Amino acid sequence: MAQFSKMPQIPRKDELLSKAFQRARKIKKIIDKHDRINSIREYEQNKISTVSTVISVTIDNILLKTPKIDTLDPFHKHMVELVIDADQFKKSLAALKWAARFNTGICHKYRRRLKGTPLKSLAPVRKECYGRVSSILKQVKKDFIFLEDSRNILKKLPNLKNLPTIVLAGYPNVGKSSLLKCLTGAEPQVQPYPFTTKKILLGYIDEKIQVIDTPGLLDRPLEQKNKIEMQAMLALKYRANLILYLIDPTETCGYCVEQQKSLYKDIRSSFEETQILLCETKYDLQPRKKTPKKSLTKDTPYFLSSKTNEGIDPLKKRLLRSIDWKTYSFKPISFKSPPGNK
Ligand SMILES: Nc1nc2c(ncn2[C@@H]2O[C@H](COP(=O)(O)OP(=O)(O)OP(=O)(O)O)[C@@H](O)[C@H]2O)c(=O)[nH]1
Ligand SMILES: [Mg+2]
Structure with missing residues (x-):
């Protein structure tokens, strides 16, 4: 800091x-x-x-x-x-x-x-x-x-800049740090096990948007969250102009979709004032069908893969276009059907 x-x-x-x-x-x-x-x-x-x-x-x-x-x-x-x-x-x-x-x-x-x-x-x-x-x-x-x-x-606490800020949130192992790397080029530690990220990490999209990668959160009451999870909650509470909530539908993260959806609901109600975008990660691992992919929740998600980069550029462009420099925040980003990344 x-x-x-x-x-x-x-x-x-x-x-x-x-x-x-x-x-x-x-x-x-x-x-x-x-x-x-x-x-x-x-x-x-x-x-x-x-x-x-x-x-x-x-x-x-x-x-x-x-x-x-x-x-x-x-x-x-x-x-x-x-x-x-x-x-x-x-x-x-x-x-x-x-x-x-x-x-x-x-x-x-x-x-x-x-x-x-x-x-x-x-x-x-x-x-x-x-x-x-x-x-x-x-x-x-x-x-x-x-x-x-x-x-x-x-001295190891991060130096946050005064820029429109996105906070990546989700269960452990869903791909938050991998997404930070894809979006910003930052080099966070990525490992195939939960709780790899133990403190908040930063990256920047075109030096215009600050992206905060957080430690994984579990779906449990605030009082039961540990100090590592609490860092994520503080970033969400004080620094998020926009939240990207990541769901791993493949469940390779080790947590079922129901648990991840429940945390999503919690985050939505805890941060009602903050715009939240839903992202489904590890799209490369999902079975491809001819019919448009159905969302897991009623909210339309971005489908992303940090392995093949699918969905990353459109999301980046959308985020950059949505910056509101008057408020150092983001204009509402609406999703129009069909769901996807176009
Ligand atoms: N196939 C595939 N694997 C992915 C993708 N994104 C992340 N992974 C893998 O998922 C595992 C966890 O990725 P991380 O980026 O470390 O996940 P995280 O959410 O930051 O995890 P924590 O820091 O522990 O909360 C790693 O083995 C990644 O290689 C993806 O888009 N496709
Ligand atoms: Mg991580």
Whole structure:
């Protein structure tokens, strides 16, 4: 997701500490022969300042470049909540903020303490400060790890464009990803088993239409849908200007037509406002008869084959012709008999 791709890599707490201590080690020890104690004092104070600065700059940069989940648009916000523990994410950011502030305060205190410290105790006092800094970061060790793990998940979320958008939906294994490939040239993973697609994938028709391929849905209530299916539901709810509902009449997907029709009915009633086109997939596997092919439902479908490309170009042309650039959506696409792709 674009918003999270700018989030900087989150170091482990030990990485951050060694970076800070290493930077401090590089400070040159310049001793003024006439004022030995003060020059050493200044040297130790500089070391503390450097450690404090490295830690607070690193953490401030993380806080600045991490998007606020609550200000994301509803689709992205829900997607984030689906893939990571958003509450923990906020708590971990707050913990880092606390650590940075506390750390600055401690370092400030020790720098002042050095002012009244005798020569032989200067280095030990500075080391004591290092110990305090380490123990503060130790308290947020898990937060560094959690944030980095989350960043790695969030940066993989898709970058959606602001284009008229079609969402492909249907049971697992019905041919959604194959259709995405045919329509857009995208290279999704296609496998002969269900639940191949585990996250939403994108492709573009002539750079004018965005097509979202979703994980397979099962015909079951929303509360029972798993996190992978929920990504498909979010795409349908928030991003679909048009839904292509795919039915596999050959049942080679492993699900019977009745189940697929029942999900179709569900999707129609859940997304009443959205235009839905029915597509029957794997047309190459269907027995050819001389009489026009009969539809499985009362709605007239497009008959498509991603293997032989039958029906793909007419569908593409129809979609491109139907773009309504005023609303960034699609004009109503009506089917006139006889059913087919002409
Ligand atoms: N013969 C034939 N096979 C197809 C066609 N479309 C897809 N398939 C096959 O059906 C299987 C599933 O295809 P996918 O495109 O991965 O299906 P999917 O709906 O994306 O599946 P999930 O991601 O698991 O939900 C693969 O073995 C494809 O090769 C088609 O038009 N004709
Ligand atoms: Mg797929």
